[in-house]
Amino acid sequence: MAITDPPKIVTSRIGYDDSHTLERYLATGGYEGLRKALAMTPEAVAAEVDAASLLGRGGAGFPAGRKWSMLRKAPVTYLVVNGDESEPATFKDHLLVERDPHQLVEGVVIAAFALQVSQVFIFLRGEFALGLERVQAALNDAYAHGAVGRDIFGSGFSVDVVVHPGAGAYICGEETALLESLEGKRGFPRIKPPFFPAAIGLYGDPTVVNNVETMSNLPWIVRNGGAAFAALGGGRSTGTRLFALAGHVHNPGVYELEMVTTTFDDLINAPVLGGGIPHGRGLKAFIPGGVSAPWFGPDQLDLPLGQDEVAEAGSMLGSGSVVVMDDHTCAVRAAWRITKFFSRESCGQCTPCREGSGWLERIMDRIERGEGREADLDLLLDACDNIAPGLTWPPQQTTICVLGSSIPSSISSAITMFRDEFLVHIKEGGCPYD
Amino acid sequence: MTEPTPLAPPRRAALAPAAPTHLSADVVARARQLIGLYPEPRSALIPLCHLAQEQDGWLTPEAMVDIAGLVGVTPSEVLGTASFYDMLHTEPVGRYVVAVCTNIACLLGGAGELLEHAEDSLGIGAGGTTPDGTVTLEEAECLADCDRAPCVQVNHRYVGAQSPESFDRLIDELRSGARDADIPPHGTLIRVHRANGLAVDPDVVVEERRAAAEAKAAREAAAAPATGGGA
Numbered sequence: 001m002a003i004t005d006p007p008k009i010v011t012s013r014i015g016y017d018d019s020h021t022l023e024r025y026l027a028t029g030g031y032e033g034l035r036k037a038l039a040m041t042p043e044a045v046a047a048e049v050d051a052a053s054l055l056g057r058g059g060a061g062f063p064a065g066r067k068w069s070m071l072r073k074a075p076v077t078y079l080v081v082n083g084d085e086s087e088p089a090t091f092k093d094h095l096l097v098e099r100d101p102h103q104l105v106e107g108v109v110i111a112a113f114a115l116q117v118s119q120v121f122i123f124l125r126g127e128f129a130l131g132l133e134r135v136q137a138a139l140n141d142a143y144a145h146g147a148v149g150r151d152i153f154g155s156g157f158s159v160d161v162v163v164h165p166g167a168g169a170y171i172c173g174e175e176t177a178l179l180e181s182l183e184g185k186r187g188f189p190r191i192k193p194p195f196f197p198a199a200i201g202l203y204g205d206p207t208v209v210n211n212v213e214t215m216s217n218l219p220w221i222v223r224n225g226g227a228a229f230a231a232l233g234g235g236r237s238t239g240t241r242l243f244a245l246a247g248h249v250h251n252p253g254v255y256e257l258e259m260v261t262t263t264f265d266d267l268i269n270a271p272v273l274g275g276g277i278p279h280g281r282g283l284k285a286f287i288p289g290g291v292s293a294p295w296f297g298p299d300q301l302d303l304p305l306g307q308d309e310v311a312e313a314g315s316m317l318g319s320g321s322v323v324v325m326d327d328h329t330c331a332v333r334a335a336w337r338i339t340k341f342f343s344r345e346s347c348g349q350c351t352p353c354r355e356g357s358g359w360l361e362r363i364m365d366r367i368e369r370g371e372g373r374e375a376d377l378d379l380l381l382d383a384c385d386n387i388a389p390g391l392t393w394p395p396q397q398t399t400i401c402v403l404g405s406s407i408p409s410s411i412s413s414a415i416t417m418f419r420d421e422f423l424v425h426i427k428e429g430g431c432p433y434d
Numbered sequence: 435m436t437e438p439t440p441l442a443p444p445r446r447a448a449l450a451p452a453a454p455t456h457l458s459a460d461v462v463a464r465a466r467q468l469i470g471l472y473p474e475p476r477s478a479l480i481p482l483c484h485l486a487q488e489q490d491g492w493l494t495p496e497a498m499v500d501i502a503g504l505v506g507v508t509p510s511e512v513l514g515t516a517s518f519y520d521m522l523h524t525e526p527v528g529r530y531v532v533a534v535c536t537n538i539a540c541l542l543g544g545a546g547e548l549l550e551h552a553e554d555s556l557g558i559g560a561g562g563t564t565p566d567g568t569v570t571l572e573e574a575e576c577l578a579d580c581d582r583a584p585c586v587q588v589n590h591r592y593v594g595a596q597s598p599e600s601f602d603r604l605i606d607e608l609r610s611g612a613r614d615a616d617i618p619p620h621g622t623l624i625r626v627h628r629a630n631g632l633a634v635d636p637d638v639v640v641e642e643r644r645a646a647a648e649a650k651a652a653r654e655a656a657a658a659p660a661t662g663g664g665a
Contacts, residue, residue, distance in 0.1 A: 065640065067545075074649050074653065075642060075644065075645050075646045075649055077639070077642050077643055077646050085578050086575070086576060086578070087576070088537045088538050088539065088575070088576035088580075089537070089538055089539040089576065089580045089614075090578060091579055091580050091581065093578070094578040094579065114466075114490075117642075118638055118639060118642065119473070119634065119639050120635045125585065126519075126590065126623065127485070127521070127577055127590050128578075129590040129623055129624065130591065130592070132623065132624045132626075133624055133625060134626075136627070136628060137626045138626065139628070140626070140628065140630070143629065143630050143633070144629070148633075149630070149634075150632035150633040150634065158638075159632045159634065160471075160632045160633055162471045162472070163622065164477075164481065165481060165484055165623060166485065166519075167480050167484070167519035167520070167521040168519050168520030168522075169518060169519050169520065169524050170575060183474070183476060183477055183655065184476055184477050184478065184479030184480060184507075186478035186514065186515055186518040187518060187519075192439045199650075203473065203643070205646050206646050206650075208441075213511070241599045244560060244580065244581075245582035246539035246581060246582070246583065247538075247543075248542055248543075249541055252539075252580065252583070253581045254581070264575055288639055290616065291537075291538055323538055323542070325542060329542060333541070334542075336537060337541050341537055341538075344575060345575065347518075355479045373620070392618035
């Protein structure tokens with residue numbers, strides 16, 4: 001068993017019933033990282049985050065320190081926290097905002113200090129009604145405690161933090177769509193370049209956008225030093241990471257695991273983690289990093305939970321969600337549902353995504369219903385190829401944002417891994433699992 | 435209808451900051467507080483739509499006119515934004531919006547069967563509202579509660595994984611008012627309000643924005659080729 005016992009960096013308080021309160025937070029080291037940061041220079045705080053090699057936890061995995069350094073060359077106006085967590089089967093930020101909102105607030109103020117910004121917006125998906133209330137309550141308490149607002153802890157540094165509710169749109173997790181939404185508009189991703197909101201962000205001003213989990217790591221990193229964080233994990237994947245395990249396992253849930261030293265097999269099958277597949281069934285496939293990621297089969301169980309390791313194997317760690325499908329799962333139905341999701345959530349700006357996702361969904365639907373044709377398999381792959389030419393990994397992009405290029409993953413995975421299953425649907429005129 | 439449709443008011447009138455006529459004084463006061471949190475008023479548009487839904491249960495045309503006046507856009511721009519978002523309902527919904535997630539993790543957990551049961555049990559299709567106006571049923575995309583599949587939310591509050599039997603009990607509890615304490619009527623999203631205004635003088639942010647713009651202009655001037663062509 002390769003599971004070590006790493007420090008709980010972002011989930012240390014989750015076991016307490018009152019983990020969301022200021023009292024519990026202060027009793028467990030809360031706001032000590034912020035006090036330490038405020039006694040340092042902003043550059044020194046940023047240097048610790050650089051030293052930690054903290055990769056952004058939103059899905060793209062871009063180093064947070066490098067994102068910040070682009071901004072430190074020029075004045076930054078806004079920090080925006082991305083809590084729009086909507087990637088299917090991803091529910092780690094849900095845990096963090098509901099169960100440890102002060103940790104998020106502390107991380108946000110540390111980041112604001114390092115970047116020297118005086119206004120922060122925490123964008124939370126609107127469906128997090130409890131999370132919105134918990135973060136607002138934490139902010140109210142933190143203002144009263146002197147941890148947010150004017151002259152924080154007597155340091156002379158001041159920042160305002162505002163919670164902003166979204167209104168239900170997957171695309172707003174894309175950072176430029178999020179900014180449009182925060183400006184009171186439809187969540188339409190912006191044309192790139194610029195590739196980062198560093199240049200043109202909120203209201204056109206320089207802005208840094210970071211994920212909730214990324215921010216939540218900062219109090220620990222400042223308290224313990226970037227080197228202590230970088231000592232965990234391996235390669236580019238340092239520290240611990242939250243993995244959201246869902247689907248056919250005994251113990252679905254969010255697990256904080258050390259990167260790289262833990263494998264998918266550990267996560268899915270270890271008794272203290274996923275606990276294996278119920279009903280004595282076998283593993284058919286798993287999706288390693290959100291539904292935008294190509295699927296893996298049992299052969300890839302031994303892969304480590306590391307960003308580069310998963311990328312080299314042809315998929316991605318993405319948002320840290322792992323979906324397990326047992327051998328009674330219909331691959332066609334699973335891929336159809338994922339495609340339907342993309343079709344519903346396409347913002348509609350780009351033709352390949354808007355039209356492609358709709359046609360793919362209809363073709364997948366007719367195959368699942370037993371009305372497909374054998375030629376549909378080539379048709380599906382051809383349509384996928386029009387969205388992401390070559391069907392390579394990482395995918396080629398024909399659209400403004402990566403929602404489009406994410407669409408083909410599930411279909412091409414399902415056809416590649418389970419072609420026979422499609423043919424059975426077509427030849428027998430129905431789903432063999434019904 | 436025999437009465438002629440009245441002519442739309444001139445666009446200029448819509449742009450004028452008309453006093454709110456539909457939203458209550460309390461809601462308008464909270465709306466103004468929210469607007470004050472943003473460097474540009476339009477950023478409060480979506481939070482204000484949530485507020486309007488708290489008052490009316492859905493986003494009425496009258497509320498959209500008020501919101502437009504409050505944030506300085508046209509009513510059609512409010513509708514244009516609101517119609518993009520699943521949570522903003524521009525048609526009436528029931529007192530309880532019951533969302534059944536059928537995305538991949540919930541599909542694997544039996545969400546398809548649960549949604550079918552819900553449709554049969556309530557006698558409506560997904561997207562429909564029961565005739566008594568109590569329940570609107572929605573087929574939702576992932577709601578980020580995948581370890582409790584199939585996931586159900588009522589008015590955006592998690593109620594845990596549901597079986598067909600527990601779903602029926604849930605609906606009974608909603609109808610009887612037994613869940614009123616933890617599940618407010620549809621539209622009430624956030625019951626914890628911000629206790630304070632901004633601590634940093636908004637002029638500081640204005641100055642930061644100006645400095646950023648100047649720095650950017652200076653960088654662009656420095657990066658421009660010395661013998662640049664064109665006008």
